[in-house]
Amino acid sequence: xxxxxxxxxxxxxxxxxxxxxxxxPSSTGPSSSSMSHRFRPxxxxxxxxxxxxxxxxxxxxxxxxxxxxxxxxxxxxRIKISNVLMLLTALASFGAxxxxxxxxxxxxxxHQMNLDWHKKYQEEHKEKSSAK
Numbered sequence: 001x002x003x004x005x006x007x008x009x010x011x012x013x014x015x016x017x018x019x020x021x022x023x024x025p026s027s028t029g030p031s032s033s034s035m036s037h038r039f040r041p042x043x044x045x046x047x048x049x050x051x052x053x054x055x056x057x058x059x060x061x062x063x064x065x066x067x068x069x070x071x072x073x074x075x076x077x078r079i080k081i082s083n084v085l086m087l088l089t090a091l092a093s094f095g096a097x098x099x100x101x102x103x104x105x106x107x108x109x110x111h112q113m114n115l116d117w118h119k120k121y122q123e124e125h126k127e128k129s130s131a132k
Contacts, residue, residue, distance in 0.1 A: 038064040045070055052076040 041049065046061045052073040055061045103109075 037067050039067055039070065041065050041070060045073075048077045049073050052080075 040063060041061060043058075045065075046058045049055050049061055049065070049069070050058055054069060054073050
């Protein structure tokens with residue numbers, strides 16, 4: 001029993017990722033470190049880079065961009081889109097409130113519309129049954 005208890009209480013072994021130092025043998029030349037984490041952006045990614053104002057226009061985007069810049073601009077674009085959608089949702093809610101208040105002033109209500117629909121449906125049913 002004690003073995004089971006202590007087996008559960010042991011701290012987990014934390015594995016750390018290898019990080020290459022700038023003076024290490026893996027980065028012997030300037031081209032190997034500058035090209036190792038760079039990607040060719042797609043047209044959509046170029047659009048996002050321009051929209052998040054990382055570059056002035058699509059023609060200024062270099063052929064290879066670091067993954068950090070692409071991911072950061074994607075995150076900024078997600079945040080901008082979320083903010084716009086939240087604003088549109090708030091405006092639509094405000095519009096629905098105003099529309100509902102205007103309908104209440106006119107005397108319209110869902111309950112009254114439902115009663116009118118049932119009355120109309122019953123009249124149509126009576127007409128069909130009398131026509132037979």
